[in-house]
Amino acid sequence: xxxxxxxxxxxxxxxxxxxxxxxxxxxxxxxxxxxxxxxxxxxxxxxxxxxxxxxxxxxxxxxxxxxxxxxxxxxxxxxxxxxxxxxxxxxxxxxxxxxxxxxxxxxxxxxxxxxxxxxxxxxxxxxxxxxxxxxxxxxxxxxxxx
Amino acid sequence: xxxxxxxxxxxxxxxxxxxxxxxxxxxxxxxxxxxxxxxxxxxxxxxxxxxxxxxxxxxxxxxxxxxxxxxxxxxxxxxxxxxxxxxxxxxxxxxxxxxxxxxxxxxxxxxxxxxxxxxxxxxxxxxxxxxxxxxxxxxxxxxxxxxxxx
Numbered sequence: 550x551x552x553x554x555x556x557x558x559x560x561x562x563x564x565x566x567x568x569x570x571x572x573x574x575x576x577x578x579x580x581x582x583x584x585x586x587x588x589x590x591x592x593x594x595x596x597x598x599x600x601x602x603x604x605x606x607x608x609x610x611x612x613x614x615x616x617x618x619x620x621x622x623x624x625x626x627x628x629x630x631x632x633x634x635x636x637x638x639x640x641x642x643x644x645x646x647x648x649x650x651x652x653x654x655x656x657x658x659x660x661x662x663x664x665x666x667x668x669x670x671x672x673x674x675x676x677x678x679x680x681x682x683x684x685x686x687x688x689x690x691x692x693x694x695x
Numbered sequence: 696x697x698x699x700x701x702x703x704x705x706x707x708x709x710x711x712x713x714x715x716x717x718x719x720x721x722x723x724x725x726x727x728x729x730x731x732x733x734x735x736x737x738x739x740x741x742x743x744x745x746x747x748x749x750x751x752x753x754x755x756x757x758x759x760x761x762x763x764x765x766x767x768x769x770x771x772x773x774x775x776x777x778x779x780x781x782x783x784x785x786x787x788x789x790x791x792x793x794x795x796x797x798x799x800x801x802x803x804x805x806x807x808x809x810x811x812x813x814x815x816x817x818x819x820x821x822x823x824x825x826x827x828x829x830x831x832x833x834x835x836x837x838x839x840x841x842x843x844x845x
Contacts, residue, residue, distance in 0.1 A: 633784045640791045647798060670798050670807055673791040677811050680788035684818050687780040688825040 552587050556596045563603070572607055579604045583623075594627040598634035601627070605641045609648055617645045631686075636679035643673035781822050782829035788815055789833045793842040815841060 559582040566574040582600045587593035601624025608617035621642045628635035646669035653662035792815045796808035816837055823835035834843030 633780060637787050640787050666798055670795055673795045676791040677788050677814055680784040681814050681818055683784040684781045687777040688821060
């Protein structure tokens with residue numbers, strides 16, 4: 550309960566910092582969030598997966614591709630099943646690979662860029678399939694199966 | 696709450712047997728009553744069933760009301776929590792599909808884009824049918840652009 554409350558407060562703090570254009574400060578708030586001692590519960594995993602996805606997006610904003618990739622991988626450790634959070638992390642990972650492809654193309658590495666682009670498409674396709682399943686499960690018999 | 700009010704109105708309209716002239720429920724009811732007067736007598740027409748073919752005015756109105764009722768029942772079945780999850784997933788799906796189409800557009804390979812688009816449009820239909828819409832979220836309109844929001 551204390552973890553969830555602290556996580557909410559830190560997300561709110563990061564929101565305000567992001568709105569003010571201070572990406573570094575927002576990264577700091579979210580890093581404090583993922584460093585919190587989380588109780589072993591699926592809810593904690595969802596909060597952490599969500600925070601790592603946000604961290605990855607912020608790192609991408611700073612063009613830190615390896616850093617973003619690392620955040621996604623840590624997030625995926627908290628999102629094993631087909632959930633919205635896993636789908637979102639795969640979506641962000643696709644964006645990371647897309648950015649990598651662009652960087653490689655700019656550097657004249659056409660072949661490597663094509664490989665990164667193919668990985669990006671594959672990850673994004675997986676994200677689409679996971680979210681499709683999430684929607685189907687959420688709405689199956691009005692969610693009565695969940 | 697708004698949904699409940701809508702349901703009450705739709706359910707009432709569709710399930711209510713033809714009103715008797717003795718009961719006056721305001722202009723809306725009166726209008727419905729006038730329309731219903733073209734239908735066979737109440738005793739001959741079982742409630743909750745579509746009228747016989749060949750009565751387009753009454754059939755059309757009832758079809759619309761029954762459609763509304765069906766949609767409202769779907770909305771009632773899907774809880775707000777289910778719809779929030781579905782809408783979030785739909786938004787993520789939409790962003791991913793848009794990126795796939797952007798990336799594959801460069802290489803001229805349309806199959807992956809077409810597949811992602813097909814899945815997305817099907818998901819939009821499903822969310823619209825169960826939830827009605829996604830407030831402040833992605834569009835559930837089948838023909839909305841991809842992505843519908845940014």
